[in-house]
Amino acid sequence: MWLFEPLTTEQIIIGARAQLHLSADGLALSRGGVTGGDIAASVADYAEVAEVSVGAGRSCALELGFGPSRPAWTLKGVARPQAQWAAHTIEGYRDLAAWSLSSEARAPLAPDELAKRLHACTDDLVLFGNLLVAQAVCHVASDIDLEASGDAYDIRLRIDGTVQPVVSIAVDLGARLVRMFKNQAGLQAHRQDITQEGRIRLGRDDGPVDLRVTVMPGISGEKLNVRIFNPATQLFSIASLGMSKEQAETLAGLLSEPTGAIVICGPGGSGKTTTLYATLQHLAEKPARRAIATIEDPVEFDLPGVSQAQVGRDLDFPKALSVLLRQDPGVIMVGEIRDPQTAQIAMRAGMSGQLLLTTIHAGGPEMVIPRLLDLGLEPYMVSSALNAIVSQRLVRTLCTACAQPVTLNPQDLATIGLQSADVVGAQVKAAVGCPQCRGTGYGGRTGIFDITQIGDEIGQLVMARDVATIRERLAGDGLRQAAAEKLLAGVTDIAEIIRVLGGEK
Ligand SMILES: [Zn+2]
Structure with missing residues (x-):
């Protein structure tokens, strides 16, 4: 179950290039092209990544090993920092993909374990958002709340009618997470001065889960509420x-x-x-x-x-x-x-x-x-x-x-x-x-x-x-x-x- 689709390897590398370009203007970027239909893209593909390796040298090769069943995928001539960044991101996706396909993903994590895992992926909001939503669903939470207070965003789940703190993250990170939910729900991401409401449908093996996303303007930042309509837990009789x-x-x-x-x-x-x-x-x-x-x-x-x-x-x-x-x-x-x-x-x-x-x-x-x-x-x-x-x-x-x-x-x-x-x-x-x-x-x-x-x-x-x-x-x-x-x-x-x-x- 993925709410936010992970990037393709190509997108990761292009993103890495752009980031590098911005942070080190004038750096000569290598022109190594990305080709082939064998790029890790789907959840299952990521889960299959057995090894990510970065070659030696300033211009190096990034290689994804998929185990004996599938040939390795290699991209040559990537500047070393880009290759390292891409490898790091792909490893993150690999871990979450493997985890999300496992039976453990259907089991709720204890609060400190969930907080630890979320903190571990604060540098990748796709991972962060997916983990948060997946855990909210298996904790049978009715709501996810994101609220800015001063220099932090507090993330809370509402479970059985009581509010349970999950983690606090930096305010800029929280703002980006809110924007990601807004994009996914088809809301106007650039408008922060109005209340907006939209829906996201989450495909799952055991039936779809609907999310109602509401954003409201706030003093320290937008306030986000995600109401989870989980039919698996809402059989009316x-x-x-x-x-x-x-x-x-x-x-x-x-x-x-x-x-x-x-x-x-x-x-x-x-x-x-x-x-x-x-x-x-x-x-x-x-x-x-x-x-x-x-x-x-x-x-x-x-x-x-x-x-x-x-x-x-x-x-x-x-x-x-x-x-x-x-x-x-x-x-x-x-x-x-x-x-x-x-x-x-x-x-x-x-x-x-x-x-x-x-x-x-x-x-x-x-x-x-x-x-x-x-x-x-x-x-x-x-x-x-x-x-x-x-x-x-x-x-x-x-x-x-x-x-x-x-x-x-x-x-x-x-x-x-x-x-x-x-x-x-x-x-x-x-x-x-x-x-x-x-x-x-x-x-x-x-x-x-x-x-x-x-x-x-x-x-x-x-x-x-x-x-x-x-x-x-x-x-x-x-x-x-x-x-x-x-x-x-x-x-x-x-x-x-x-x-x-x-x-x-
Ligand atoms: Zn108990």
Whole structure:
């Protein structure tokens, strides 16, 4: 897998000549031509290079040996410094190519090892960029961030929602790396005063990986974000969200309703979008499926069989929704309800023959109905359209290579609503940290869920606008219970649950 194509040997030597020409103007350059179709060019070619040798003398020969299966390739009459520079670069490609074709390349490197390897190739950004992207993909990172601070560029990966520093490099080097990403994504490399967004598709044996590249102007230098859309790790299904069997069945039942609204709530980064996609995938796979249409900001994944629209400068949520409803789809997904107009149009659809799936930025189920009323919806609309509220969070799961069994004292258990009797016979574990998990003790994430179905009783409270009682009734302990189940199953540990849900009972 190469994001940035390595140069051909010819390009390396021409580059070396130009560099030499610039640094030592007037130096007599030899005119040795590069010929033949046997020049190392592809990844496999580089991996096959067995030996790189530079001959003696000021004007010398550069020779690439490929082992017994293939004749050596020789370029004669190259000025010695050029030959040395070319040999050095080719060796770098050879090492990375061999490594990228090996099984080790599919395994994540420990943080200090990755930093060491990256530092070793700072004089060749092609190597650097390829190694960085390859490692980000196999660490299952969601983002690569490059940000200038003073005289350095900090490179970070976002893995399982947490930011992990990788290396800091010189600011000019970082700027060149940003430019390389911009070129690759088809952005205007010379414009540094505007925000730009582009895409790169990465070919891999086990399926393509899409990268969304965003650059923003910054004080010390441009800020780069590379969002990694890795389909291999993003299979959407209700079964893989982390719900209990009962919850998954409840959700499937709600999705079979012909009409009404299902609202998913949680703070930013709590996995709401993934849940939305899983519900759409579930509906799209039904044999007698309804027409499904979405309005998103932005469209994060292409879903086969689903008509997806993205809001933009000329198309806001309300406008897009009005257009969409004229096509009369059976299921509508609205990425997020955040303004009164969208709330009105969407809920009306949910009242009149369409199944509406959407999210609201709210901490818990008890805040959703008050929020909808605050957005100006009439109580009768909320009470007749709203079928269920799915509240969720993401917790990191323990690294299976290093997690250790642990005995929790009653006070710790009490912070998440458990007693000592609850943990008898359970597999309670705690994070430790090893190279495989970059020392964090965790690998991957799972959702914890609380599904609240809105029945007649809540409906009547909505009609009466009795917000205080609604808050009281819906402020349940569901998320904490779901988290406790993950703890008892050894999926996550108590520190992570407290980090996500807070420790107060
Ligand atoms: Zn580990």
